[in-house]
Amino acid sequence: MNTLAAYGVPVVLVIAALLLFCDQRPLMEGFFTGAKRGFSTSVSLLPTLVLLLCGIAMLRASGFLDIVAVWLAKPLACLGVPGELLPLFLIRPLSGSGSTAMTSELFSAVSPDSQAGLIASIMLGSSDTMLYTLSVYFGGAGIKKTRYALPAAILTQIFCVGMSCFLVSLFWD
Amino acid sequence: MIGRIFSVLVIVAVVCGSITGNIAAVGKAVVTGASQAVELTLGLMGMMVLWSGILGVFEEAGGVQYLSKWLSPLIRILFPSCLDRSGAREKISANISANFLGLGNAATPMGIAAMQALSQGDVATGDTIMLAVMNTVPFQLLPTTLFALRSMAGSDQPYVILVPVWICSVSTLTFAVLVNKLFSRLIKQKGT
Numbered sequence: 001m002n003t004l005a006a007y008g009v010p011v012v013l014v015i016a017a018l019l020l021f022c023d024q025r026p027l028m029e030g031f032f033t034g035a036k037r038g039f040s041t042s043v044s045l046l047p048t049l050v051l052l053l054c055g056i057a058m059l060r061a062s063g064f065l066d067i068v069a070v071w072l073a074k075p076l077a078c079l080g081v082p083g084e085l086l087p088l089f090l091i092r093p094l095s096g097s098g099s100t101a102m103t104s105e106l107f108s109a110v111s112p113d114s115q116a117g118l119i120a121s122i123m124l125g126s127s128d129t130m131l132y133t134l135s136v137y138f139g140g141a142g143i144k145k146t147r148y149a150l151p152a153a154i155l156t157q158i159f160c161v162g163m164s165c166f167l168v169s170l171f172w173d
Numbered sequence: 174m175i176g177r178i179f180s181v182l183v184i185v186a187v188v189c190g191s192i193t194g195n196i197a198a199v200g201k202a203v204v205t206g207a208s209q210a211v212e213l214t215l216g217l218m219g220m221m222v223l224w225s226g227i228l229g230v231f232e233e234a235g236g237v238q239y240l241s242k243w244l245s246p247l248i249r250i251l252f253p254s255c256l257d258r259s260g261a262r263e264k265i266s267a268n269i270s271a272n273f274l275g276l277g278n279a280a281t282p283m284g285i286a287a288m289q290a291l292s293q294g295d296v297a298t299g300d301t302i303m304l305a306v307m308n309t310v311p312f313q314l315l316p317t318t319l320f321a322l323r324s325m326a327g328s329d330q331p332y333v334i335l336v337p338v339w340i341c342s343v344s345t346l347t348f349a350v351l352v353n354k355l356f357s358r359l360i361k362q363k364g365t
Contacts, residue, residue: 054202113330156352
């Protein structure tokens with residue numbers, strides 16, 4: 001399974017390389033446009049990251065996270081979920097840059113290749129900021145009564161977390 | 174949202190720090206947090222530029238149009254009540270394709286346009302809820318920020334999560350579709 005996983009990125013890169021080889025000029029334009037977009041995305045993340053990483057660093061220094069982790073370790077362990085992941089699970093549906101900050105904080109505490117790191121990665125890669133998306137989409141269309149949208153979205157997020165845990169145990173254990 | 178999250182973090186940290194006697198450490202943490210953020214941004218930049226550029230190549234090669242064509246039979250199944258009224262179907266395909274290529278800035282306006290084409294008044298219909306919920310778990314070909322975060326944290330295999338992420342995404346999207354279909358059967362809209 002690990003070898004299969006290792007082929008994903010090289011295959012995508014080879015496709016891009018072949019496209020660039022066959023038809024050079026306009027596609028290089030595409031690369032530059034995209035690259036600039038990537039650059040401005042990372043720059044625009046900075047102010048929020050400063051704010052949130054300060055907050056998270058303060059919270060960690062206060063000892064609060066350790067206290068909560070001790071409380072929640074047992075119930076989460078029963079479900080096979082590492083306790084360190086709880087703050088990330090909580091912030092994921094609320095804030096995109098918040099979850100970037102929380103993930104980098106998590107990766108400095110545990111290795112990105114540990115069980116918790118892998119679960120966090122998969123969860124992060126397959127979900128988006130739920131609350132923001134729902135409000136932008138319904139707000140944009142002028143819809144006020146969203147009926148079962150929120151419960152359906154929350155169930156989907158929970159499924160995504162469960163699936164991430166399951167896939168890590170399937171691929172790596 | 175960010176503002177509120179920050180307030181909660183700070184207030185909890187200060188209150189908890191005073192109780193546990195860690196208040197000096199809490200003050201010090203502000204400095205480390207701020208410089209951590211700058212290091213993180215600089216560290217992310219190289220990977221973000223590379224992968225966003227690769228996605229730019231796919232976009233320029235007509236990826237969005239190609240994917241849209243390929244997706245349209247699927248969309249006919251997912252949004253059955255959406256007749257080709259005001260081009261909603263093309264907008265949904267464009268939205269999903271743009272998400273696939275990680276073009277968040279393009280996906281959102283197309284998604285909102287599709288929502289407007291699908292909506293009837295200010296009460297959400299089954300189709301609009303389906304589209305919005307699907308967009309909370311979009312399928313992304315290359316999770317660029319995630320690659321950058323992992324390689325920055327010194328992962329031996331920053332890309333090893335790619336195939337599991339695809340599997341997780343596809344099954345989560347399938348789950349989202351099933352939940353929506355189930356809810357729209359169970360919870361009938363008033364007056365219909």
